[in-house]
Amino acid sequence: MEEVRFGDNYRDLCVESGVNAGFQFEFFCERCGDSWRTQFVPYRSGQASGWLGKVGSVVGGILGGAGEALEGLAESGWGKARDAAFRSALEQAKIHFHRCARCFQYVCDRCWNREKGLCFNCAPDARVEVEAARAEGEVYAAGEKAAQEGIRRGKKMEVREERQLVCPQCGTETKGAAFCPECGTRLAVKARCPRCSAEIPSGVKFCPQCGQKVGG
Known part of the structure; x- marks a missing residue:
């Protein structure tokens, strides 16, 4: 269920096999798009099979066969290991993201209205809106004035x-x-x-x- 809830705002960066095998996830703020990435967690079984595969390709024989066997074990354990890593990543992500009770989106700290307990899309900052409205009014009035000057000319x-x-x-x-x-x-x-x-x-x-x- 947790994965479904984060289904729209995360990217799976995990690598299943090879010397760079490991787990990493990137989460996005659904308001501004800023991202936060978990630390890379090595998948030792996948890395070991990757290294043995490299050595086996050079020397062949027993090491090559051992690499293939270890790769099979790594593949069989990948699913559970990845799920565990993802659950851990979700717990970490909850520290950096807030779920809005009105629109149900996950947003970062900068897009979160702490006073209202909602995201800024659902509960805009009144001071920001006042300044934006003032600027919009200035542009509108300046446009009217420029139009009148154009009519005069x-x-x-x-x-x-x-x-x-x-x-x-x-x-x-x-x-x-x-x-x-x-x-x-x-x-x-x-x-x-x-x-x-x-x-x-x-x-x-x-x-x-x-x-x-x-x-x-």
């Missing part, structure tokens, strides 16, 4: 005048300039009356709509 922009945004000669983006920044081609920008914004035909001195002087 936008009202001063000339939006009726049509501009060529791409040079017909070389295809460069012009961003509304009178001349192409790449090849210098003069771009077609229609003249408009400063008083009524009517389009002014080339060569005229007065606006045909309101009579405003537009030429020299």
Whole structure:
């Protein structure tokens, strides 16, 4: 039952056979993801069979056969030894993790609200939430202020005048300039009356709509 309860937040790092055989488990906080790892506990039977296997591969004969026999014994005892090591690891993990009574997740000390007896997801720190709300409010207010400034600037922009945004000669983006920044081609920008914004035909001195002087 214990293994099932920790099924979502541990990793089995055990090695069954070979010179590095042993038991080790890594547990994770289910809120922040920080991990804690048990100390490595050697599995002597597995290590012994690993060493005999290495020696046997070199000298052969009796040692090689002994290595195979010892490996068989190590494999037969692995299951019980691993279960015992895991139970010990669970007892150690309980010191480092807390099980939230509301969401049933295991969390580390930093994610545990000791005053409430719950994780910070279920019982957030009021002081932290206040500061976060204040920062969020500042960002929101600054965004509104910036939007108003943008509206103010936008009202001063000339939006009726049509501009060529791409040079017909070389295809460069012009961003509304009178001349192409790449090849210098003069771009077609229609003249408009400063008083009524009517389009002014080339060569005229007065606006045909309101009579405003537009030429020299």
